[in-house]
Amino acid sequence: AQSVTQPDIHITVSEGASLELRCNYSYGATPYLFWYVQSPGQGLQLLLKYFSGDTLVQGIKGFEAEFKRSQSSFNLRKPSVHWSDAAEYFCAVGADGNQFYFGTGTSLTVIP
Amino acid sequence: DGGITQSPKYLFRKEGQNVTLSCEQNLNHDAMYWYRQDPGQGLRLIYYSQIVNDFQKGDIAEGYSVSREKKESFPLTVTSAQKNPTAFYLCASSIESTDNEQFFGPGTRLTVL
Numbered sequence: 001a002q003s004v005t006q007p008d009i010h011i012t013v014s015e016g017a018s019l020e021l022r023c024n025y026s027y028g029a030t031p032y033l034f035w036y037v038q039s040p041g042q043g044l045q046l047l048l049k050y051f052s053g054d055t056l057v058q059g060i061k062g063f064e065a066e067f068k069r070s071q072s073s074f075n076l077r078k079p080s081v082h083w084s085d086a087a088e089y090f091c092a093v094g095a096d097g098n099q100f101y102f103g104t105g106t107s108l109t110v111i112p
Numbered sequence: 113d114g115g116i117t118q119s120p121k122y123l124f125r126k127e128g129q130n131v132t133l134s135c136e137q138n139l140n141h142d143a144m145y146w147y148r149q150d151p152g153q154g155l156r157l158i159y160y161s162q163i164v165n166d167f168q169k170g171d172i173a174e175g176y177s178v179s180r181e182k183k184e185s186f187p188l189t190v191t192s193a194q195k196n197p198t199a200f201y202l203c204a205s206s207i208e209s210t211d212n213e214q215f216f217g218p219g220t221r222l223t224v225l
Binding site: 090 | 145147152155160170212215217219
């Protein structure tokens, strides 16, 4: 069965520090992978997506993610975090039938 | 501007009442979805529809109903059979293809009093 695991429920980083949010997936076929961001009380916004090709994917707001098939991972990174990056981050895998499977999310706090 | 609208943003309901959440999109997307979001549980799929007049149950459909009479609209009714309806509800849409992203509306927060 398809599933997505985000092992870190909450992460705190200092402004200007680097960030890595972890995501592991379970899916039998070639995965379609996504990272979304959600500000409090708002909908989700797509940060980036991976379908095929280059395993390092660039997204909006300076984020990138790397697909590692051998580790079934799709970790999100940012070299220097800004206070405005504080939000909830969701990893998702797209499956057959247009269904998405979401992780439980990682809440990011940025301290000055 | 194209996008997804959900109304109302906040909704209060008394126990035992049915309530309908609106979701409209002007993106010309075939597929539409309803998710429920609770703290610490991520997004859980309630119903989805890939074409007009057709829809499928998701993982937590009990106590909910939907209709898809128009391509642009996918309303969700939370019935009195839903035992714990207080949550944040998100509507999404996508082009009907597995490799296409889902676009989300701003959400409706439902509180049962």
